[in-house]
Amino acid sequence: MRTPISRRRLLKYAAAGLSVTAMPGAALAQTAVQRPPKPAVPDEFSVTAPVSIEVNARPLPSFDTRDRSRLRFGELEYRSGLILTSRFRGFGGLSGLRLDARGERFIAISDKGGWFTGRIVYKGREMTGLDDVEASPMLGPDGKPITSRGWFDTEALALDGSLVYVGLERVNQMLRFDFAKGFTRAHGELVPLPPAARKLPNNRGIEALVMVPKGLPLAGTLIAISERGLDAQGNIIGFLIGGKSPGQFAVRRADNFDISDAVLLPSGTLLLLERKFSWLGGVGIRIRRIALASIASGAVIDGPSIFEADLGHEIDNMEGIDAHVTPEGDTVLTLVSDDNFSLIQRNLLLQFTLVE
Numbered sequence: 001m002r003t004p005i006s007r008r009r010l011l012k013y014a015a016a017g018l019s020v021t022a023m024p025g026a027a028l029a030q031t032a033v034q035r036p037p038k039p040a041v042p043d044e045f046s047v048t049a050p051v052s053i054e055v056n057a058r059p060l061p062s063f064d065t066r067d068r069s070r071l072r073f074g075e076l077e078y079r080s081g082l083i084l085t086s087r088f089r090g091f092g093g094l095s096g097l098r099l100d101a102r103g104e105r106f107i108a109i110s111d112k113g114g115w116f117t118g119r120i121v122y123k124g125r126e127m128t129g130l131d132d133v134e135a136s137p138m139l140g141p142d143g144k145p146i147t148s149r150g151w152f153d154t155e156a157l158a159l160d161g162s163l164v165y166v167g168l169e170r171v172n173q174m175l176r177f178d179f180a181k182g183f184t185r186a187h188g189e190l191v192p193l194p195p196a197a198r199k200l201p202n203n204r205g206i207e208a209l210v211m212v213p214k215g216l217p218l219a220g221t222l223i224a225i226s227e228r229g230l231d232a233q234g235n236i237i238g239f240l241i242g243g244k245s246p247g248q249f250a251v252r253r254a255d256n257f258d259i260s261d262a263v264l265l266p267s268g269t270l271l272l273l274e275r276k277f278s279w280l281g282g283v284g285i286r287i288r289r290i291a292l293a294s295i296a297s298g299a300v301i302d303g304p305s306i307f308e309a310d311l312g313h314e315i316d317n318m319e320g321i322d323a324h325v326t327p328e329g330d331t332v333l334t335l336v337s338d339d340n341f342s343l344i345q346r347n348l349l350l351q352f353t354l355v356e
Helices: 007-015
Strands: 056-059 076-085 094-099 105-110 114-123 126-137 154-160 163-168 173-178 206-211 221-230 236-242 247-251 258-264 269-278 282-291 305-310 318-325 331-337 347-354
Touching (some): 056 126, 076 126, 105 154, 163 206, 206 269, 318 347
Parallel strands (some): 094 154, 094 318, 258 318
Antiparallel strands (some): 056 076, 076 347, 094 105, 114 126, 154 163, 163 173, 206 221, 221 258, 236 247, 282 305
């Protein structure tokens, strides 16, 4: 979702008190993240060819702007953060992110129908920058950029081996890419959606996608949750696509939060990233914990908040979340923000340790 927020204005309101190594059992399949070897002669004249870009990173040594020594926030502990900028005009709008099992190589999507791939660079446990970054347009079934047919607002991202699923919120469509067939130059194929998913409100469509791996309840099912498509009771509509028990469910909506993204942990815990905005309260984000076993056709799911933040913290329009497990056994959550290509918003990359 595009959020036309003036950060300066919101900070003013907030100040006035008027109130956002491969480990066994990884959270998702990793094959799609691995970039294939480059050809001997790059196709540099093709409009669909990936372009190498430079992304600058400025560290965020603290998360709480009011108490910079504070590390613990609910059930999360701050590790590090970066403010990302680039001279490449197409960089920004980051609305989904998936990492490999080491938390290094990544695939990200821009809400303007583009791919970004690359590698997070670390010094010890802290992120220091991005390297080997490439940008390329997302291609439709005809091999042309999807923007040529007016498709954009690519907001949701899920991996299943070499398969990559992308939700297009504005047009209520979903594409499946096989990255074994050309990596980011693969052609997207339309995925049939339930009729109710095609009828979600404009700009309130599918915002979160999670593929359930083998060994967990709902294995082989793609969980799709809308941003703010509401049922008759005012709860957020979600879908179980494929698998053995497809159907529709709902996420209990509370405190005016909408869905931004989701990630499934190896334990079978689904974490929902949520955000809200009001002119009086400003921007807020939270993460809710949901038991995967509670999700079924017809169910209304709910769970406790494990993390909340507002404009007193280093947040922006947080739209993506993923998880990986370090060699030391720490579960690390990575959050990314969508700057809406606005000069007054930021592309943030934040990491926290989940303290359980």
